[in-house]
Amino acid sequence: MTTVIQIEEVSFGYGSQRPVLSHISVGVPRGVFLAVVGANGVGKSTLLRIMSGLLRPRSGQVLLEGRELYSYGIRGIAQRIAVVRQEFVPAFGFSVLETVLMARTPGYGPLGFESKEDRALATKALEMTDTARFASRPLGALSAGERQRVFIARALAQNTPILLLDEPTSFLDLKHQVAIYDLLKSTQQQAGTTIVAVTHDLNLAAQYCDEALLLYPSAGEPKADAGLAANHRLGSVSEVLTPPEIQRAFGVQVFSGRIGRARFVMPLGARAKDADFSGRSG
């Protein structure tokens, strides 16, 4: 498998604050569904922003298909990478179709209107995400889950080989969480899209993702000896999302079990009913 996004020795900090990320090196293989997991403030979203070119690292470099990411330019990056952020209600009442068509904006003709191909891509994205039914409704009139599907549709209409998502299911109920992950998985399988999703849902990640990147809380702290303690771990979900790793990343005791092919984890705090099961595996 070739690597599409290569992050080499990347460090980043906001302003004069202590670095959020230091010396991260990650390669994202083509066609993989990668989960980025870790505690709050550990730099997951920052890493996603660096991968999408929205932020430039303080040091280190990001390669896209073997070439320096920023050398592609804003338009060039957008032709290869689409980004979905947490769902929100935009300030103005654009409809679902209008929102999805916006993905095609940079390619509009001199008169500022979409071509037939643009419209076809938008229609296809609406159908894939099952949002065509309410294409003419404003975003504010939808439920959070429907709205998130619209933002994913917009990213799909961008027609890119890479999709980055920042906590795509954080405010959604079980049904919609599963619907989003099914949609992402089918996109990965049908179109060969490389997907990187920041998530807090370890169990959905275990069920749907191929690989996981776990960022440890030390990720931001400059280390005396960078070689000794790694600040992140990348591997297949079954290797990475294990009780010891999760305890190290989140400082939480978990109970872990296996349904069939994937492992699940249940966090058990000191006051939980089954607290004495923590640290065990079923």
Add this chain to the structure above:
Amino acid sequence: MHPPLTSRILLVRTAVAAMLLVAVMLACALIGPQDISLKSALGMTQSNAAPTPDHEILVRVRIPRVLLAAMVGAALAASGVVFQALLRNPLADPYILGVSSGAGLGAMIAVVGGLSWTLWGRSPIAVFAFAGALGTVWLVWGIGRITGRYQVTGLLLAGVVVNAFFSAMIMFLVSIAKSHQLYATLFWLMGNMTEEDFFVLWVGGGCITAGIIALFFLGPQLNIISVGHEDAQSIGVPVARIELAAFAVSAFITAVAVSLSGLVGFVGLIVPHAVRLLFGPDHRQLLPLSSLAGAMFLVIADTVARMVVAPAQLPVGVVTAMIGGPFFLLLLIRYSKRVYWPT
């Protein structure tokens, strides 16, 4: 709700609005404290030797004034649309980033300083107002850049604080101004149309028209920028460049408008809203329709300002607020079911 916009729908609506504007301008040019007839104004009743008084009134008084109101209204409405999009805030207007207080301060300095020279036929008030407006926007934009590239809150707060600070300085200058200077100043601060000569109209109108047409081309990009800064960039829009261009052009046409007419309020806030409520939020359509509607609105408001207390005149800003406010509330109640405000 709103059917998707096509270039055909856009063209038809813009053409209809433009024709409506011409009709409104013609009608308003014929209305005034002095009755004039179109026939005699066009010189059909007298020989061609000497222009009739009606002709003189129409050409030298009414037409310049109607043209001025139209271009000021168009400029304010267009830049209202742009400011609302860039700040992602439906409550923004062209004055929110300090254009008004900067212009006002410039005008007051010119008045209190007792300056009396002219520059290309413009009084020092207009020149200082123009410079004050642009200088202040530049200052606020700079502060906004320092406080955060992706956060509009810093920019908005900078605008609010600079507005408050400059307003205090305006009030200070008003307090020390001589009483004979105050009347003109008061009218200027409330927004007031006067009869300008054609040279000023050509230059001002040229700047404003060119600016508005330039903004039309940013319509599709403004759509995605109004959703989010990062959304726009990750879709492939060069956000920083587009934002700077849109800000610079709309601040410029607002400064031109303000230097011609003083601080006419309300147009830049309510016209974009009214058009958005009626026709949807797509900026490709919102910009041309708001410009034309803003022009119509200010032409009508100025006609009212000329008529209600004739032969005296009201500052047009009083009229825009008095008819604009209730009209806007009606629209809001009638159509708010179509628009979903962010919570």
